[in-house]
Amino acid sequence: MNSDDDHVVASIRQRLIAANEPVTSARIEHYVREYAVALGDEAVADISRALERQLLGAGALQQLLDLPGVTDVLVNGPQDIWVDRGQGLQRTRVILGSDADLRTLAMRLAANAGCRLDDACPTADGRLPDGTRFHAVLAPLVDAAAVISLRVPQTQSWQLPQLVEQAMIPALWEPILAQIVAARIGVVVSGATGAGKTTVLAALLRAAGAYERIVLIEESRELMVEHPHLVALQSRRVNAEGSGEITLSQLVKESLRMRPDRIVVGEVRGAEIRELLLAFNTGHRGGAVTLHANSAQDVPARLVSLGQLAGLSPAVVADQATTAFSVVMHVRRAYHQGQLRRFVSNVAVLAGRGDTPSAPGSAITSLDALTWRGYGPSREGPGWAELQRLLTAAQQVV
Numbered sequence: 001m002n003s004d005d006d007h008v009v010a011s012i013r014q015r016l017i018a019a020n021e022p023v024t025s026a027r028i029e030h031y032v033r034e035y036a037v038a039l040g041d042e043a044v045a046d047i048s049r050a051l052e053r054q055l056l057g058a059g060a061l062q063q064l065l066d067l068p069g070v071t072d073v074l075v076n077g078p079q080d081i082w083v084d085r086g087q088g089l090q091r092t093r094v095i096l097g098s099d100a101d102l103r104t105l106a107m108r109l110a111a112n113a114g115c116r117l118d119d120a121c122p123t124a125d126g127r128l129p130d131g132t133r134f135h136a137v138l139a140p141l142v143d144a145a146a147v148i149s150l151r152v153p154q155t156q157s158w159q160l161p162q163l164v165e166q167a168m169i170p171a172l173w174e175p176i177l178a179q180i181v182a183a184r185i186g187v188v189v190s191g192a193t194g195a196g197k198t199t200v201l202a203a204l205l206r207a208a209g210a211y212e213r214i215v216l217i218e219e220s221r222e223l224m225v226e227h228p229h230l231v232a233l234q235s236r237r238v239n240a241e242g243s244g245e246i247t248l249s250q251l252v253k254e255s256l257r258m259r260p261d262r263i264v265v266g267e268v269r270g271a272e273i274r275e276l277l278l279a280f281n282t283g284h285r286g287g288a289v290t291l292h293a294n295s296a297q298d299v300p301a302r303l304v305s306l307g308q309l310a311g312l313s314p315a316v317v318a319d320q321a322t323t324a325f326s327v328v329m330h331v332r333r334a335y336h337q338g339q340l341r342r343f344v345s346n347v348a349v350l351a352g353r354g355d356t357p358s359a360p361g362s363a364i365t366s367l368d369a370l371t372w373r374g375y376g377p378s379r380e381g382p383g384w385a386e387l388q389r390l391l392t393a394a395q396q397v398v
């Protein structure tokens with residue numbers, strides 16, 4: 001290829017990146033032919049191959065993504081790359097080249113994920129064609145040329161019995177969790193980053209009846225659930241012209257017109273809480289979400305602060321949240337005998353202050369019904385009777 005071709009490659013790469021769509025070999029060839037109609041087949045093939053090398057695959061990171069058991073690959077700089085293989089973060093010896101190489105890689109991965117990433121739009125969030133969740137931030141928002149976070153997709157989606165096999169829940173809880181799903185009780189799966197929330201949510205959804213229509217709403221497609229009737233909606237960021245954004249809030253509203261039996265939001269982290277609370281308080285039962293929270297006890301405060309983002313007062317959130325989400329399942333990562341484990345540590349019920357004496361200063365409280373340390377026996381807590389009551393009450397409705 002000569003320098004003219006380099007120029008053509010750079011221009012087409014720019015167009016492909018700006019198009020905001022997943023990059024595939026077919027799309028590359030289409031763009032090359034469209035850009036330079038006068039090019040012969042050989043030149044088209046040469047330029048397409050050059051673009052494929054630049055735009056497809058994860059380059060030097062691929063070897064890390066392919067490691068057995070790897071869940072996360074995190075790039076903080078060209079020589080500062082970490083992996084999580086289930087036992088916490090470990091630094092690798094992989095070197096990505098210069099700052100410029102790292103920036104190019106971040107932009108290439110963004111193009112693969114069909115997102116825009118450049119100086120005007122320096123953050124990107126999407127999924128690579130193989131399902132890997134991709135997030136990147138460019139300098140000067142970060143110290144390095146780029147910071148990239150990759151989450152490897154889970155190849156299998158677990159059901160509740162597999163959560164028991166993987167020691168994520170004690171065997172005694174399996175029928176209780178199945179009953180919570182069958183009773184169409186709204187659930188918040190809470191936990192810290194990477195704790196296993198999405199994994200637990202997927203297992204819960206697999207327990208939903210095959211006759212139920214699940215409408216799943218996510219920022220980028222992640223939750224893999226084998227269910228015969230699942231419709232997945234994905235939000236969209238603004239495009240290069242600053243328009244075209246579709247928010248999670250809009251999708252929750254749309255989902256109400258789609259005859260959902262269950263509305264599920266992969267991760268609630270903003271003003272969409274308002275539409276969700278409204279939906280779950282107006283007859284749409286059995287919804288489920290994940291939420292970042294440090295403990296089950298923190299969930300009420302998190303819901304209140306998300307509600308405030310959407311202009312809802314704590315009193316309104318308190319009023320609506322206990323109907324919308326009666327149960328919290330908290331997922332933890334903790335060491336036991338030198339092994340880092342992921343497990344559900346609490347099944348709690350959300351109650352209004354009026355329902356319980358023990359919540360000074362907060363309008364809602366989370367009461368443990370069951371707790372577990374990840375090993376040994378589980379324990380019943382002060383919310384156990386309330387959980388039983390919810391399950392009995394739901395049986396009478398279903």
Ligand SMILES: Nc1ncnc2c1ncn2[C@@H]1O[C@H](COP(=O)(O)OP(=O)(O)OP(=O)(O)O)[C@@H](O)[C@H]1O
Pocket residue numbers: 070071072086151152153154166168191192193194195196197198199200267290342
């Ligand atoms: N019990 C487990 N054993 C091994 N790997 C697991 C287990 N549970 C989850 N994982 C893996 O850990 C990673 C994080 O899990 P998951 O996506 O469920 O967490 P999360 O809490 O939803 O994360 P985030 O905060 O990023 O949304 C995934 O790659 C998943 O496949």
Ligand SMILES: [Mg+2]
Pocket residue numbers: 197198267290
């Ligand atoms: Mg998640």
